[in-house]
Amino acid sequence: MNRCRGLLSALVLGALMLPAGAFAQTNRESSYTRDASKAIGIAMLRQDTAQRNQSYRDALAALQEGMEEEPENARIWFIAGQAYAGLHQFVEADEAFDKAVELFPDYAEEVEAEREAGWLEGFQTGVELMDAQQNDEAIAVLQASHELYPHRPEGLLNVGSIYANRGEIDAAIEAFEEAAAAARGSHLEKLDSTGQAQWAAFAEMADLNIAQMIGARGVEEFQAEDYDAAVASFQRAADANPHSRDYLFNIVQAHYAKATGLEEQRDTTAAPGTAPEDQELIQLYEQLREGIAKVREYDPNNENLLAILVRAERRHGELTGSAEEGQQKTLAVLEALQAMPVEVQELVITPGEGEATIDGTVKNRTLEPGAEITVRIMLLGLDGSTIGEATATATAPAQEETTTFQAAAPTGGQQVAGWKYEVVS
Helix, strand or coil, X not given: CHHHHHHXXXXXXXXXXXXXXXXXXXXXXXXXXXXXXXXXXXXXXXXXXXXXXXXXXXXXXXXXXXXXXXXXCHXXXXXXXXXXXXXXXXXXXXXXXXXXXXXXXXXXXXXXXXXXXXXXXXXXXXXXXXXXXXXXXXXXHHHHHHHHCCCCCHHHHHHHHHHHHHCCHHHHHHHHHHHHHHHCCHHHXXXXXXXXXXXXXXXXXXXXXXXXXXXXXXXXXXXXXXXXXXXXXXXXXXXHCXXXXXXXXXXXXXXXXXXXXXXXXXXCCCECCECCCCHHHHHHHHHHHHHHHHHHCCCCCCHHHHHHHHHHHXXXXXXXXXXXXXXXXXXXXXHHHHHXXXXXXXXXXXXXXXXXXXXXXXXXXXXXXXXXXXXXXXXXXXXXXXXXXXXXXXXXXXXCCEEEEEEEEECCCCCCCEEEEEECC
């Protein structure tokens, strides 16, 4: 124990024996820093952008000789970082702040605050550029300011939205992934409960947008008739947002398109009521049966789904040598289809401030014209919980004709990840 105390004392004494002023030399005021600080003070008082930027450039001009004469003076690099950030030269600001902390580690906390202030300035400028439809410039500013301070998600959420609106899917996904990482990063624990709840919403928003972008890629692959790739993309989107009816429905569509193409290419009807076994088609029809069951949990009154299921049950039975069983299952589906009073053809959810607008279209299949149609719609969060619901009514038109309905449901400010409904009457 005594030996340990002696060793610690020796280490402390060794530290005290450093030459006086050794730390001061790495962070001191000089004529360069005083002139630069004065110029930055003037810049902060300027209202005119051109005049403000000129003052920041004056600060850098004052520091330039100091960088050569006193390269180990952390104060010079700290003030340079401030000036570069004021000019939105965020790469240079990042390098200058790094140098300041390297030379004088006690600057770390102060530099962190300066980085966040620079980020805020960049974020506000980026939003102004977006409002002016100068999206390329907005992306450049928002990305650079994120490099300066990569602990906030808001800037990259905007970058992702710009890329998404352009259809640049890979770039949008990358931005949303970085935004989600920032929202769940180390800065989160520094926020109060309100801030943490807001950032949780940011992270969820990013996740939902990532799923949407992957789903959009699946649509492109579907249109190119690359059905295997489309299924993979739609499945990835569904994994990210498992309660979105649309991704599940698109998986069904891709499986069905592939099965239809294979049926056209192959001789699968050797004789009436029989067919040679085809494992690939059998698997597709099994996937269709399973997929349709999942979609109908959210979208039960969908005529197209039952029509596809009729085909899947019949062909699965024929291809597996169980034609009679397949016919029985097909008959059960046909009976369910015939008993369906209305079909919900379209359901569109438009999120708003604190609530979402729900627009829908229904087709009257068997009801008497003039009968009341009532549909209850539940809006779902990312975890599948109901975050809002509404009841919509419409008057049945003539049979086989359609009508529309609209309703609004409160969301409590939560992100709408999906929906489901039931036809009450």
